[in-house]
Amino acid sequence: METNVLKQIFIDHWKPFVKKYGKRIRPSVLKEVQKFLNCGDPKNGFKLFVCEGCHHTSTTCSCSEAEEWSRIMNEEVLQVNHRHVTFTIDEGLRVIFQKYRRMLKEFMNEAVRLVQEWFEKKLKVAPGIIAGLYTFGSHLNFDPHVSYNGGE
Structure with a gap:
């Protein structure tokens, strides 16, 4: 390999x-x-x-299975009208999340809940959601954020 x-x-x-x-x-x-x-x-x-x-x-x-999953998401699942939203944590609060990493799961759950609530209230639809929790940014710094892709 x-x-x-x-x-x-x-x-x-x-x-x-x-x-x-x-x-x-x-x-x-x-x-x-x-x-x-x-x-x-x-x-x-x-x-x-x-x-x-x-x-x-x-x-x-x-x-290779992870790469194949990523390809399928890109070529098949996301070939619908969708939105890409990123939820991040203020730089001043990141030290708290770094110390209490278990809070990151709750952060992701809350980001998904907010998106679902918005779609249901504003558009009266339940969205399909793919969300991922990322703990580091492109500069390899601790930068927790939730990346959401979803469509109506």
Whole structure:
């Protein structure tokens, strides 16, 4: 399986980083990075596909399933009139959400509830909703936000 650029950066720099800052890295971060680094290794599980005609084989891990899900959402589900809305947390309050991360689930639930309520009151319809909770922004800073896609 081909290594992407981000994974290669972690392969090249993660161990020295942990050696230097290990005591300051949260256990959950260590766990998630290790899962990321192990992704694609057949020892961690895979699916084997065999062509019944020519017997060609190929393998895949759940990464390709996530990419396929994303493609389906983009090409099939979202090919209707829809809106894209992002709910974010004020920069001054982010430290609270970083300390009490369990509140992030409630934040996402509230964002979805607000969208549903707006559609039901204003348009008298129940929207279809796809919402995702993101905890980091494009600059890899803690920036929790809920991204919502949905249509009437």
